[in-house]
Amino acid sequence: MKNGAGAAVAGVVAVIMVPLLVVIMVLGSGGKEAALAACAPSGNVTVSVPGGNVAGYSGEQLANAATVVKAGQDLKIPAEGLLIGVMTAMGESSLKNINYGDDIHGVTNPDGSLTCSLGLYQQQWCLPGNPWGTKADVMDPAKAAATFYKALLRLSGWQSMAPDVAAHRVQGNYSPAGYTKFIPAAREVLEAVTAGKIKVGATGCTAGGFAAGSSGSGDDYPWKGAEHNANNPITRLAYRNCTDFAWWRLTQQLGLEPVSSSKLGPGNANTWGNAWSRAGWTISKTPKVGAIVWYNTGQYGHVAVVKEIKSDGTVIEEGYNFGIPPNGAYYTMTINPNTPAGYLYLPTREQFETAAM
Template sequence: MDVRDMTEAAATRAATPFLLKAGCIGTALGLIGMLGLGATTLIAGAAKKSADGKGGGAGCEISGLPEEVTSASTVPGPIRAQQIHNAKIIDNVAQERELPGKASLIALMTALQESGLQNINHGHLDSLGLFQQRPSQGWGTPAEITNPPHSAGLFFGGNPGRPPGLVDVPKWQLMDPGVAAQRVQRSAYPGLYITRRGQAEQVATQAGIDLSRAGSETGREQDPSTPEQGACTPASETPVGAPFHDDAADWPPEVKNPRSTAEAIEWAKSQPGLNEKKWWKWCLKFTAKVYGWNAAGVGSAITHYRVMPEHMKHPGSRDIPPGALMYWETGNEHGHVSVYLGDGKIISNDVLRPGYVDVIPASDVETKWGAQYVGWAPPYFPKGA
């Protein structure tokens, strides 16, 4: 890993206010001070990216101010939930590779330091993902690096033709965890990884991860012909723009909306004919409207997915029940969401005609915008109004 910006390194040890800008509307949203469990690193990177003018890309407008974090020792619930989700993915890969709990600890410490344990699509130079791995340094393609199970496998190592990972470091199990992390990442700030140990242990406890688990120092070699733990299919079988298929699913009982799924789909299909140009960058608002709400109650499309209860998320799945909400990362902090209508089609704003909604193939969001499909979830709007 190349040198990370000194400001970001310092920010991991101090609560520093950052001015966040909404990329879609170009207005300052507020000052947020955030510290703990790697959140500072994440916000610092996002603020720097916004300030540099590099946060562009298609996405949805934030309809309101984000909640202000007032405690320097508390991580907001949505971020904590995503950290726990990613921690479980990392540990699942470690267990699949028959690696001990110490391997999971080292990986969690590293990801907390590098990305705040968030699967981010930006970083220093071309660094990406949980571990801020770089395509230009041979770690893989951007799609591979931002696939958490795959990036965890890269970190753990044993991948011919890729940079050495943890199991490629001789006697890593005998090393201090921070030293072992540095041997993989090769950071200009080697002393920062060990500062994340306490935070990593907290996340592990909340995620139900056994850091004392025994295992092999070299682990089991990963079979490249089989999917990593948590992946739906091998990356080679899910190319960008691959078709989506209908599935059947009953929504969890807590999913309650003013409109039923059938009513929502019927209403959505009627909207393109109105030819109203009023939905520019309002994908989440339109999606909530489909189900009878005036607002979703959260600030952005991708945030709506991240705060979704874990049992409702279906990351990467291309088998989708009609009426489900589909989510994409779009290169900025907002993301994109659409309602799946069935037969591989969605109702979406902006993709075909900016400001209008149209029924289009779901794969168009990837092929026309270059967005990264995240997954689907039921139409759950607990803060809908």
């Protein structure tokens, strides 16, 4: 497997990775089982190759996408898994069954040997024990896709992970960001090859594993394995920072997948209240479950999320990157409700889309 986005773009050699995180989310009133069942593809959905161009893909690429989806259906992979299968092949090979890999750029395995990545998923066929299959297997789109899906199924908690994170855990590429930009196109292609019968989006069934309008439970931040303080290309904030977690929780509660914060421009935590004021959203001194807890003191300030309001009026906040020095980890803490500068109430989805998307 190779990293990054293009069929001919070299990346760092992939290794077989042990799953490092399990993300757990609350899926709304129907429960996790009901939500995931709603995402499961129907066994009688016909897969076909659409004509023309879909999200920049055509011909052989769409034929390969159809093969990937059919391979997943044969294994009873739910819809969000099919999305991950298509998205990953886009990132690894541009949905082309290429007969070369990173070795042409001199990329090596940890033991110094050249990599041997081939095919749709850039799976290494020469590894001891052939965990990804033989050379013929990785060059067979149906077999390569089936091998990918089986590895995905072995990944504990994959249905609760963001699709790029799940792909990263299976493929072992350098970063989930190598797949992120392909999520929208993968949705379009998945819908096209199933004639609109399978849809994975920000309403109803979602690729991130939560239903619209739901709130998370505990540390469900999808990038907890990312490098602390590195740029998050989706949110335009910093991984494992208080702002990134709060923005993630905000969009999650609105039933949206994570989006860029650039348009709203909340900035450092101490200026989030200013952004709320510019947008005309409510700032209050009264805590409310789900609201952003806003501290405007210090050089950068701090933001968290109201997790619970106890019977004595104290507030349990949840967040990331609290402490001296900030550690990039999840925490919960009981606070006096009068301590924060204010509580930033969530806008409606329509208000958010107008001001921030």
